[in-house]
Amino acid sequence: MMPVVDGIEITTEGLTKVFARVRAVTDLTVRVRPGRVTGFLGPNGAGKTTTLRMLLGLVAPTQGRALVGGVAYADLPDPTRTVGASLEATSFHPGRSGRNHLRVVALAAGLPEGRVDECLELTGLSGAAHQRVGGYSLGMRQRLGLATTMLGDPPVLILDEPANGLDPQGIAWLRGFLRHLAASGRTVLVSSHVLAEVEQTVDDVVIIADGRLVRAAPLAELRRGAATIVRTPTPERLADALAGAGLPRPTPAGTPGAWRVPEVLPERVGHAAYAAGVEVHELYTETDDLEAVFLSLVTGASPPAPLVPTDPAPVQP
Amino acid sequence: MNRLLAAELLKIRTTRVWWGLLLGVVGLTAIGSVATAATAGLGAAGGRPGLPAATDPAMLRSIYTAGFSPAYTFVLVLGTLIITGEYRHQTISHTLLVTPRRTRVVVAKLAAAALMGLVYAVVAAVVAAVAGASTLAIRGYPVGLASTSVAGAVGLTVLGTAIWGALGLGLGILIRNQIAAVVTGIVGLILLEGLLALLLNVVHAGVVAKFLPTQASSAIVAGVSTGADQLPWWAGALVLLAWGALFAAAGTFTTLRRDVT
Known part of the structure; x- marks a missing residue:
C-alpha cells in the first residue's frame, strides 16, 4: 500500500x-x-x-x-x-x-x-x-x-x-x-x-x-539470535579451529554432536571450520527463542540455551 | 472555547447524576416553599408577634426563593462531581489528551458548572412558584408573585446558584478525592460554616461572618432577615464569586499542574 x-x-x-x-x-x-x-x-x-x-x-x-x-x-x-x-x-x-x-x-x-x-x-x-x-x-x-x-x-x-x-x-x-x-x-x-x-x-x-x-x-536484528549451532564429529578440532580464529569456545548444545558457539554470525564460524579443515555436518543460527533473548536483555543475564546439559555430552566417535 | 463548553455539558447530560440531583432540588424546594407559605403569619398569640404575615414582602420573598438553598447545595455537589468524577473514573487523561492546555479545561468546566447552576435555579424557582402560590391560594391569601421585590429576589437566586456551581467545581479541583470533596462541600462549607457564622455573630464579629460563602449567598437573596449583619446583594454576589475564583485558582495551581498518572 x-x-x-x-x-x-x-x-x-x-x-x-x-x-x-x-x-x-x-x-x-x-x-x-x-x-x-x-x-x-x-x-x-x-x-x-x-x-x-x-x-x-x-x-x-x-x-x-x-x-x-x-x-x-x-x-x-x-x-x-x-x-x-x-x-x-x-x-x-x-x-x-x-x-x-x-x-x-x-x-x-x-x-x-x-x-x-x-x-x-x-x-x-x-x-x-x-x-x-x-x-x-x-x-x-x-x-x-x-x-x-x-x-x-x-x-x-x-x-x-x-x-x-x-x-x-x-x-x-x-x-x-x-x-x-x-x-x-x-x-x-x-x-x-x-x-x-x-x-x-x-x-x-x-x-x-x-x-x-x-x-x-x-x-529482525534481535531475531538473528545470540549463537551459532555447529554439528561436527570432531569437537576438539573445532574448538582448536575456533580458538585459532579468535572465536569463543563451543559448549554442548543439547543434541548429540551439536555444539553451541556464542557468535552471532554463522559465516565466521563456518569460515574458521573450513580453513582448519574441520568436518561440519550442520551449521545454523539459533533463532527460535526470541522470548529468551528478550528476557536476557531485560534481566541483564545471558540467554539460557535450550536444554543445556550440565555435563559435556560424550563425544561421538 | 464554545466547543469545549458544549463537550463539558454533553458529558454532564450523558450520565445520570445531574437529574438525580435535580430531583432532590425539586423535592426539597416544594417542601420548603409549601412549609413557608403554610406557616406564614402563624404563631402570633397574646400580642406576641409570630411569623411575618403572608402578605409581608419579605415573607413572600422567602416563600418564592425557598429553592435557593436546595439548588445551591445540590449544584455545589454537581460542580464537585464534574471534576472529581474525571479522576475517579480515570477519564481525565482523555480530557487532557484532547485539550492539553489545562486552564482551558478548567474554564470550560467552571462555565458548565455555572450553567448547570442556572438550570437548577430556574427549575427551583418554577417549583417554588407553583408550590408556594398554590399553598397561599388555598389559604385564601393573594399569591403575590407579581411583586417586583419577589421577581428581583428570584432573579438573584439564579445568579447565586450559578456561582455556587463554579464554587463546587473549584472545591473539586482543590480536593481531588470525590468523597472528601463532597463531604467538605456539604459539611464544611454549608453546615460548619453556618455554625461558625453564628458563633462570629455571638462574639460580635459579624463583620467577618458576612464574608463567608453561605452568609454571602443569603445576602444575595436577602429574604426574611436572619438578624445577622448582611452585605448588600451585589457585594454578596461578588464575595461568592471571589470564593469560587479562589478555590478554582488554588486548584488549578495545585492539582491540575500535577502529573496525571
Whole structure:
C-alpha cells in the first residue's frame, strides 16, 4: 500500500522522570519511525507507561524532552488530529455509553459527529454503541479505546498494552489493524510487557528495563539470535579451529554432536571450520527463542540455551 | 472555547447524576416553599408577634426563593462531581489528551458548572412558584408573585446558584478525592460554616461572618432577615464569586499542574 499520510517521527531526548524518590525513567533517547509498528517493550514497572505519559504531556519530564514531529504534545495545534493515544489506567465513565464517550471527544476536538459511527464500525463496536460502558468486557473497552484514538484519523498512534484483554481472534484482528495503519505511513507505537504478544506485529523494538534503554533495533536484528549451532564429529578440532580464529569456545548444545558457539554470525564460524579443515555436518543460527533473548536483555543475564546439559555430552566417535 | 463548553455539558447530560440531583432540588424546594407559605403569619398569640404575615414582602420573598438553598447545595455537589468524577473514573487523561492546555479545561468546566447552576435555579424557582402560590391560594391569601421585590429576589437566586456551581467545581479541583470533596462541600462549607457564622455573630464579629460563602449567598437573596449583619446583594454576589475564583485558582495551581498518572 502506498503511504497516505506524511510520516511523523516520535523522539525522546535524554528523557528522565524522577517521582518523589523513584527514578522511573532515566536518560531515554529513542527514535520511533513512521511507516512501521514499533514495539515498546519491557517488564511491568520498567517505565513504559510513564514514558508514554510524558510523550503525551500528562506527566512533566524531570529532564529531557519528548516530541511528536519535533513538537511537544501540549504545543500541537490540533492534538487529536495528530496523535491518537490509548493509555492503560485510563478508563471511561461506567454510566456513559460507548457512543456518547466518543461524541464527547469528537465535540471537544471539533471533529464531525459522523466520525463517531465510523470509528465504532471500524472497531466492531456498532452493536454495543448505545450500551453503558459499565457493561463492557475488557476487550470491548480496548476496542473503545482504539476507536477513540482513531477519531481524528491521526498519523501517529500510541497504544499502551492494547492486546490486554483481547481474545486470540481480537489479537489477530488488532495485528491486521496495526499493520494496515503502518502500511499507510503512520507511526505506530505499541507497548507490551510480553514480546510474544506483539512479535508478529512489530517491525522495530525499543526495549527498556528499570527505566533505561536496553536495546532499540529492528526485530529482525534481535531475531538473528545470540549463537551459532555447529554439528561436527570432531569437537576438539573445532574448538582448536575456533580458538585459532579468535572465536569463543563451543559448549554442548543439547543434541548429540551439536555444539553451541556464542557468535552471532554463522559465516565466521563456518569460515574458521573450513580453513582448519574441520568436518561440519550442520551449521545454523539459533533463532527460535526470541522470548529468551528478550528476557536476557531485560534481566541483564545471558540467554539460557535450550536444554543445556550440565555435563559435556560424550563425544561421538 | 464554545466547543469545549458544549463537550463539558454533553458529558454532564450523558450520565445520570445531574437529574438525580435535580430531583432532590425539586423535592426539597416544594417542601420548603409549601412549609413557608403554610406557616406564614402563624404563631402570633397574646400580642406576641409570630411569623411575618403572608402578605409581608419579605415573607413572600422567602416563600418564592425557598429553592435557593436546595439548588445551591445540590449544584455545589454537581460542580464537585464534574471534576472529581474525571479522576475517579480515570477519564481525565482523555480530557487532557484532547485539550492539553489545562486552564482551558478548567474554564470550560467552571462555565458548565455555572450553567448547570442556572438550570437548577430556574427549575427551583418554577417549583417554588407553583408550590408556594398554590399553598397561599388555598389559604385564601393573594399569591403575590407579581411583586417586583419577589421577581428581583428570584432573579438573584439564579445568579447565586450559578456561582455556587463554579464554587463546587473549584472545591473539586482543590480536593481531588470525590468523597472528601463532597463531604467538605456539604459539611464544611454549608453546615460548619453556618455554625461558625453564628458563633462570629455571638462574639460580635459579624463583620467577618458576612464574608463567608453561605452568609454571602443569603445576602444575595436577602429574604426574611436572619438578624445577622448582611452585605448588600451585589457585594454578596461578588464575595461568592471571589470564593469560587479562589478555590478554582488554588486548584488549578495545585492539582491540575500535577502529573496525571
